[in-house]
Amino acid sequence: MKNINKPTKGQALIILLFFTLIAVTICSASVIILITNSLSGTKLQQGSIAYEIAKSGIENAKLQLLRNPDYYGETVTIGDGTAIIEVSSDNGIFTITSSGKIGNYLRKTQITAAYQNYELTFSSIKEVY
Secondary structure (H helix, E strand, O other), rough: OOOOOOOOHHHHHHHHHHHHHHHHHHHHHHHHHHHHHHHHHHHHHHHHHHHHHHHHHOOOOOHHHHHOOOOOOEEEEEEEEEEEEEEEEEEEEEEEEEEEEEEOOEEEEEEEEEEEEEEEEEEEOOOOO
C-alpha cells in the first residue's frame, strides 16, 4: 500500500491570518463603539448647554422686567449660543419664554410673572416642548 502524504505546509500561516482577522474585527468594533459613545456624549452636553442658555435668558428677562415693566424681549448672546427672549403680557400677568440655541440644538423654557401689590412674583421655571 502506498502512503499518500498530503502537503500540510502553510497551515500555520492560515491559522495566523484567521486569528489576525478576528483580532482586527474586535478592534474595529471597539473603535466604532468608542466613537458612537463619544458622539452621544457630545450631543447630550450640547443639549444641556442649550438648556442652561435658555435658563440664563429667563434670568435676564426677570431682571429686565423688574427694571422696565414694558420689556418685550430681546436676543442675547451667551458664550457660543444665543437666548431668544419673548415676553407677552395679559392683564398684568407676564409670560416669559426663552429659547436657548447652540449649534443645531434648541431648548425652550418658560416662566410666568405677575405684579401684585407692587411686587413682581415668579412661578417656577419649566421646559416647553
